[in-house]
Amino acid sequence: MAKPKVFEKPTGLKDYLPNAVRKLRHIERSVLDCMNGWGYRQMITPTLEYYDTVGAASSTSDAKLFKLLNHRGQTLVLRSDVTAPIARVVSSLLKEAPFPLRISYHANVFRAFEEEAGRDAEFFQTGVELVGDPSPEADAEVVALAIASLKAAGVKQFKVAIGHVGFLKGLLDETLPGREDAQSQLKDCLLGRDYVGYRELLRKLSLTEAAQSELEAILRLRGGQEICAEALKLSANETARASIGHLCEIWNALAEYGVSEHVLIDLTMIGDFSYYTGMTFEGYASDLGFPVASGGRYDNLLAQFGRPAPATGFALKTNRILELLGEDEECADKRVLLMYDGAGRQAALAEAQRLRAEGSIAVTERRSGEFGEPAQTANGTFIYRGNEYSQFEFYGGEEGRTSR
Amino acid sequence: MAKPKVFEKPTGLKDYLPNAVRKLRHIERSVLDCMNGWGYRQMITPTLEYYDTVGAASSTSDAKLFKLLNHRGQTLVLRSDVTAPIARVVSSLLKEAPFPLRISYHANVFRAFEEEAGRDAEFFQTGVELVGDPSPEADAEVVALAIASLKAAGVKQFKVAIGHVGFLKGLLDETLPGREDAQSQLKDCLLGRDYVGYRELLRKLSLTEAAQSELEAILRLRGGQEICAEALKLSANETARASIGHLCEIWNALAEYGVSEHVLIDLTMIGDFSYYTGMTFEGYASDLGFPVASGGRYDNLLAQFGRPAPATGFALKTNRILELLGEDEECADKRVLLMYDGAGRQAALAEAQRLRAEGSIAVTERRSGEFGEPAQTANGTFIYRGNEYSQFEFYGGEEGRTSR
Numbered sequence: 111m112a113k114p115k116v117f118e119k120p121t122g123l124k125d126y127l128p129n130a131v132r133k134l135r136h137i138e139r140s141v142l143d144c145m146n147g148w149g150y151r152q153m154i155t156p157t158l159e160y161y162d163t164v165g166a167a168s169s170t171s172d173a174k175l176f177k178l179l180n181h182r183g184q185t186l187v188l189r190s191d192v193t194a195p196i197a198r199v200v201s202s203l204l205k206e207a208p209f210p211l212r213i214s215y216h217a218n219v220f221r222a223f224e225e226e227a228g229r230d231a232e233f234f235q236t237g238v239e240l241v242g243d244p245s246p247e248a249d250a251e252v253v254a255l256a257i258a259s260l261k262a263a264g265v266k267q268f269k270v271a272i273g274h275v276g277f278l279k280g281l282l283d284e285t286l287p288g289r290e291d292a293q294s295q296l297k298d299c300l301l302g303r304d305y306v307g308y309r310e311l312l313r314k315l316s317l318t319e320a321a322q323s324e325l326e327a328i329l330r331l332r333g334g335q336e337i338c339a340e341a342l343k344l345s346a347n348e349t350a351r352a353s354i355g356h357l358c359e360i361w362n363a364l365a366e367y368g369v370s371e372h373v374l375i376d377l378t379m380i381g382d383f384s385y386y387t388g389m390t391f392e393g394y395a396s397d398l399g400f401p402v403a404s405g406g407r408y409d410n411l412l413a414q415f416g417r418p419a420p421a422t423g424f425a426l427k428t429n430r431i432l433e434l435l436g437e438d439e440e441c442a443d444k445r446v447l448l449m450y451d452g453a454g455r456q457a458a459l460a461e462a463q464r465l466r467a468e469g470s471i472a473v474t475e476r477r478s479g480e481f482g483e484p485a486q487t488a489n490g491t492f493i494y495r496g497n498e499y500s501q502f503e504f505y506g507g508e509e510g511r512t513s514r
Numbered sequence: 515m516a517k518p519k520v521f522e523k524p525t526g527l528k529d530y531l532p533n534a535v536r537k538l539r540h541i542e543r544s545v546l547d548c549m550n551g552w553g554y555r556q557m558i559t560p561t562l563e564y565y566d567t568v569g570a571a572s573s574t575s576d577a578k579l580f581k582l583l584n585h586r587g588q589t590l591v592l593r594s595d596v597t598a599p600i601a602r603v604v605s606s607l608l609k610e611a612p613f614p615l616r617i618s619y620h621a622n623v624f625r626a627f628e629e630e631a632g633r634d635a636e637f638f639q640t641g642v643e644l645v646g647d648p649s650p651e652a653d654a655e656v657v658a659l660a661i662a663s664l665k666a667a668g669v670k671q672f673k674v675a676i677g678h679v680g681f682l683k684g685l686l687d688e689t690l691p692g693r694e695d696a697q698s699q700l701k702d703c704l705l706g707r708d709y710v711g712y713r714e715l716l717r718k719l720s721l722t723e724a725a726q727s728e729l730e731a732i733l734r735l736r737g738g739q740e741i742c743a744e745a746l747k748l749s750a751n752e753t754a755r756a757s758i759g760h761l762c763e764i765w766n767a768l769a770e771y772g773v774s775e776h777v778l779i780d781l782t783m784i785g786d787f788s789y790y791t792g793m794t795f796e797g798y799a800s801d802l803g804f805p806v807a808s809g810g811r812y813d814n815l816l817a818q819f820g821r822p823a824p825a826t827g828f829a830l831k832t833n834r835i836l837e838l839l840g841e842d843e844e845c846a847d848k849r850v851l852l853m854y855d856g857a858g859r860q861a862a863l864a865e866a867q868r869l870r871a872e873g874s875i876a877v878t879e880r881r882s883g884e885f886g887e888p889a890q891t892a893n894g895t896f897i898y899r900g901n902e903y904s905q906f907e908f909y910g911g912e913e914g915r916t917s918r
Contacts, residue, residue, distance in 0.1 A: 113566050114564040114566055114567055114588065115567075115820060116602070116605070116818065116820055117567075117568050117602055117605055117606035117820060118559055118564060118567065119559075119562075119563060119564065119568075119602070120562050120563065120564060120584060120588070120590055121569075121584075123560035123561075123562055124560060125557065125558070125559050125560070125599075125603050125607055126557060126558035126559075127557060127603075127607065127608070128555035128556055128557060128617075129560075131555075131556045131557060131558050132555075132556070133555070134558070142869075143568075147869075147870035147873070147874070147875055147876065148866075148870065148875075148876070148877070149849070149875050149876065149877035149901075151532035151535075151536075152529035152532055152536070152539070153529065153530060153531060153532060153535060153537045153832065154529070154534075154535050154538070155523075155529050155530075155635055156523055156524070156527035156528060156529070156636055156637070157527075157561065157592070157622060157624075158523075158524050158527055158636070159523060159524065160518040160523065160524060162517050163518055163519075163520050163521075163522065163523075164523075178582035179579035180524060180525075181580075181626065184518065184524070186524055188561070195529075195808075198520070198521055199525070199529050199531075201520070203522055203531065204527055207900060208899045208900030208901075210897065211901065212877070213532075218561060218747055219593070220561075222585065225806060229530070231562070232560055232561055232562070245880065247880050256862075318787070359774065363859070366859050366860040366863050367863050368863075368864070368867075371750075415520050415521060416518065416520055418519060427637035440677050445553070449821070455767070455769040455770050459770050459771050459772075460772070462552075463772075466548075466552065470551070471550065471551055471552075472551065472552070472553065473552070473553035473554050473616070474655070475614075476651050495611075495612045495613065495614065496611060496612030497553075
């Protein structure tokens with residue numbers, strides 16, 4: 111195997127140059143400030159966790175977990191999300207803290223290299239968990255906060271699609287009782303948004319006409335509040351009906367948050383069945399084909415860490431938002447170049463200190479024959495050694511201070 | 515081997531609860547803002563790098579590198595510093611960018627578990643690199659910025675000790691020519707601050723009296739500007755004298771920055787010889803026995819990535835500063851609890867939105883018989899389900915709005 115070239119970095123990993131960092135930090139700061147305003151307090155957990163605990167409990171499939179061995183031969187993972195680590199902390203360090211707990215985070219997470227897919231092996235998520243509240247109000251709160259967070263991040267046009275894993279579960283138990291293989295094939299089609307495959311599979315399953323038309327109807331259950339009424343007509347199954355009832359209450363609360371324009375119900379949107387236990391949602395920006403936020407209720411996770419509790423939350427896919435918004439323009443901050451010779455140094459350094467204290471960016475450089483003088487551009491700025499400055503001042507022995 | 519318990523995390527790794535995160539984020543933000551004011555622009559590099567490139571080039575000893583294998587069998591490392599990754603980027607993505615480059619970062623870095631020492635396996639560093647400028651002015655700039663950064667972080671009392679690897683190198687070449695074992699043993703004593711061991715070793719080396727007294731004298735070379743003159747008297751070696759000359763120029767520049775009160779010269783402070791090539795420095799807070807900042811000139815690193823260039827920089831040991839400052843008091847932000855019943859929900863949610871827009875923290879909760887009413891404390895705040903609020907309002911059908 112060839113050694114990597116000196117300038118190479120491992121596949122799927124990124125360097126963020128200053129303009130990208132500036133925008134990324136702005137998103138991070140705005141979103142965390144927004145979450146803070148809703149009473150969510152920030153936590154930081156380690157990059158490395160045990161595979162047997164957090165790794166096994168996470169919603170990431172085993173093949174996508176980035177695994178490594180420690181000195182003792184224990185298997186560790188690079189965290190693939192922050193939800194499972196927070197569940198660990200809520201069940202240990204915070205085990206005496208009363209519910210509900212409102213927690214936020216911004217962190218890098220990892221996926222084992224998906225080289226062919228060209229996907230990122232490391233990316234950022236900014237999210238919240240609301241632990242200890244089973245109510246539709248709690249679900250509505252995290253959806254409303256996801257909407258507020260997307261706005262805070264600067265995403266202009268987006269929709270949040272909400273669904274409920276219980277509806278399809280009830281429908282499948284009713285129409286395909288005990289046929290778990292068929293159930294899981296149908297779920298996989300919906301997860302992959304393969305509606306053609308879903309319909310084909312339905313035809314092959316030799317269901318009663320009623321059952322087939324019921325399962326086909328779910329594909330049409332996307333829209334506004336009217337979908338709740340339609341869904342209730344569709345199924346007599348108790349789980350399915352209770353799920354729709356919960357979803358209707360979430361919808362009503364979201365209407366009172368004043369965010370209905372951003373929300374639609376989509377009962378084909380089911381999320382990961384082994385993880386989510388109730389409402390699930392995804393946020394789509396109009397310009398992107400993939401979600402910029404995802405979340406839902408996961409009432410079974412905390413029990414795996416010894417403190418059973420209902421929980422709901424979401425994560426923004428921060429890198430996708432960064433791509434969506436594009437990199438920042440060159441910053442508009444006032445950048446001043448203060449050049450000096452030996453005699454002018456002290457004055458230049460003092461002026462730099464003054465400028466920084468008032469919020470400007472001040473760069474000091476000793477005049478060097480090698481590099482010449484700053485060149486003034488057509489728009490009045492100055493270029494010196496590749497950097498652009500809005501102002502240039504020289505501090506020198508004979509000339510004293512010269513400002514341009 | 516026993517499986518880890520569900521609530522365990524790997525040794526040496528930390529969870530940061532909200533009060534600690536609040537303080538950590540405050541340090542991070544203040545220091546990065548300070549660095550930005552000096553013209554340093556922030557970069558983010560990946561957590562994982564190739565062992566053969568960045569791993570080998572880093573200043574961390576091999577045994578302390580956290581290694582893992584990727585799917586292709588290549589050895590990766592969890593970054594142990596950000597200086598080597600930035601050298602990689604400066605030599606690749608930024609290879610056309612003219613010098614000098616001013617770059618800042620805030621990142622978590624890793625050390626292979628040092629379990630017995632009880633040390634952190636993951637911790638934060640906040641630092642800068644000034645690439646492409648060999649002058650004493652550049653060294654003075656990073657020392658002055660380290661001082662400004664420590665102040666921005668909130669460290670009240672500290673000293674920065676500056677030294678130069680060239681002085682000891684010159685002295686050793688003069689007094690122990692060709693005796694590399696003895697030279698490296700003496701260096702190790704100084705690195706470990708084992709001055710007793712250093713003196714003992716000197717006696718065993720059967721040096722001339724003049725050589726022994728010269729090498730012993732270095733232990734006394736700690737203080738202000740007068741140390742430069744004393745050091746020049748001590749050695750006729752050209753490398754040693756040139757190093758002192760460079761250090762004197764740094765000292766003079768730091769005097770013009772107006773920061774002399776924080777600086778002392780310490781010629782026993784040599785840093786890692788295989789990495790640093792000139793001035794080195796460490797910042798000590800008066801309350802701590804270990805450094806809170808360290809840095810220096812490393813003119814050989816960039817060449818390893820194919821773009822030879824002089825460079826100087828430093829990193830704050832952000833976690834140590836966090837320990838030094840202690841965790842933040844409970845935040846003084848106005849936290850308002852808005853409780854509602856079904857009829858009052860819309861009004862409560864609207865008021866929460868208004869409060870958040872003006873910068874307050876607003877938490878909404880549906881009234882639940884299960885948890886009773888908020889209890890008012892002696893100092894006038896309200897406690898509800900373990901959280902403290904400065905204000906409590908109820909929005910209900912019959913009562914309308916009740917504010918306390």
